[in-house]
Amino acid sequence: DIQMTQSPSSLSASVGDRVTITCRASQTITTYLNWYQQKPGKAPKVLIYAASNLQNGVPSRFSGSGSGTDFTLTISSLQPEDFAAYYCQQSYSPPFTFGPGTKVDIK
Amino acid sequence: QVQLQESGPGLVKPSQTLSLTCTVSGDSISSTGHYWSWIRQNPGKGLEWIGYIYYSGDTYYNPSLKSRIAMSIDASKNQFSLSLTSVNAADTAVYYCARMILPRYFDYWGQGTLVTVSS
Numbered sequence: 014d015i016q017m018t019q020s021p022s023s024l025s026a027s028v029g030d031r032v033t034i035t036c037r038a039s040q041t042i043t044t045y046l047n048w049y050q051q052k053p054g055k056a057p058k059v060l061i062y063a064a065s066n067l068q069n070g071v072p073s074r075f076s077g078s079g080s081g082t083d084f085t086l087t088i089s090s091l092q093p094e095d096f097a098a099y100y101c102q103q104s105y106s107p108p109f110t111f112g113p114g115t116k117v118d119i120k
Numbered sequence: 121q122v123q124l125q126e127s128g129p130g131l132v133k134p135s136q137t138l139s140l141t142c143t144v145s146g147d148s149i150s151s152t153g154h155y156w157s158w159i160r161q162n163p164g165k166g167l168e169w170i171g172y173i174y175y176s177g178d179t180y181y182n183p184s185l186k187s188r189i190a191m192s193i194d195a196s197k198n199q200f201s202l203s204l205t206s207v208n209a210a211d212t213a214v215y216y217c218a219r220m221i222l223p224r225y226f227d228y229w230g231q232g233t234l235v236t237v238s239s
Contacts, residue, residue, distance in 0.1 A: 014183075047225040056216055056229035057167070063223045100167060104224035108182040111167040 015039050015103050017112035025120040032088040034115045036101035041081045045105035048077055048086045051114075052097045060099075061086065091117070122146040124217050124230035132211075132237050138204040142217030142230060149198045150175040155220040156193065156200045161232075162213035172220060173200055207237045 016039035026032050036046065044064035049057035059068045061077035064084060074089045088095055096119055101112040128140035142156070149156060158170040171181035173191040181189045190203040204211060214234050218226040 045224060049226075056218075056232050057226070058229075059225055059227055062225040062227075068227070102167075102225075104220075107169075107180050108184070109169040109224070111169070113166050 014108055015042060015106060015110055017101055017103055017110050019099075019101060019112040019115050021115060022113065023116040023118070025118055026091050027120045028091055028093055030091045032091050032095075032117060034086045034099055034101075034117075036079075036084045036086070036112050038082045038084075038103055038105075042103045042105035044080050045103055046077075046079065046084045047102045047104060048075075049100045049102065050095075050097045051100065057100060122219065122228045124219065124228055126215060126217050126230045126233040128233060128235070130234055130236060132207050132235060133239050134208055134237055135206055138207050138211060138235055138237075139201065140215055140217075140233065140235070141199050141201045144198045144200075144219075147219070147228075148195075149193060149200060150195050153222050155224075157218045157220050157226065158191070158202045159216045159218055159226070159229075160213040161216070162210075164210075168213075170202065170204075170215075209237050211235070212237045 018037045020035045046064045048061040051057040060071050060075050065077045076087050098114045098116045100114045123145045125143045132138045155172040157172040161167050173179045179191050188205045193200045214232040216232045217230045219228040
């Protein structure tokens with residue numbers, strides 16, 4: 014199985030901050046990397062697919078980059094509704110695996 | 121608007137079978153390029169992909185669960201189902217159904233249903 018890691022596991026930030034979350038795969042996954050946001054008690058919601066493609070309806074302050082094994086999710090200006098957990102997920106090779114998550118909370 | 125809704129018992133006894141159904145609205149379960157998945161989440165192991173079924177009946181199961189899983193599809197009801205046998209406490213989780221589309225990402229999810237394994 015392809016193992017996914019994320020860093021940091023949690024971070025505290027203020028509204029307006031630029032936030033970057035990193036995801037690393039245990040082997041190359043080209044650009045088969047997706048990012049999800051999850052709020053408490055809710056299902057995950059896709060933000061970015063195929064490493065850098067913004068899902069319809071997702072604000073443009075979210076962006077993704079990377080290829081191979083290293084990827085980043087950036088929130089250019091953190092908004093109150095962005096405090097949540099973020100997960101990366103590889104879809105290069107089944108079983109599809111998720112990272113352990115990064116929790117973003119209010120400083 | 122595509123919607124998915126899980127249904128099934130919230131409590132299952134150890135060694136018994138967990139059975140869940142996902143009802144899809146706003147999309148045909150027979151649509152090409154749509155893969156119907158189950159994903160679970162428990163506090164100890166995070167998000168775990170269980171497997172998917174295609175409208176043709178083709179399946180792909182997570183090898184870690186493969187010996188205990190069966191998925192099926194009922195196109196007449198626009199539903200797909202999950203069966204997980206010989207459950208134990210480690211199977212306690214929120215179970216989500218989700219649609220996967222190309223290039224292989226989960227774009228629609230059900231709200232999730234908590235299944236507790238306990239006697």
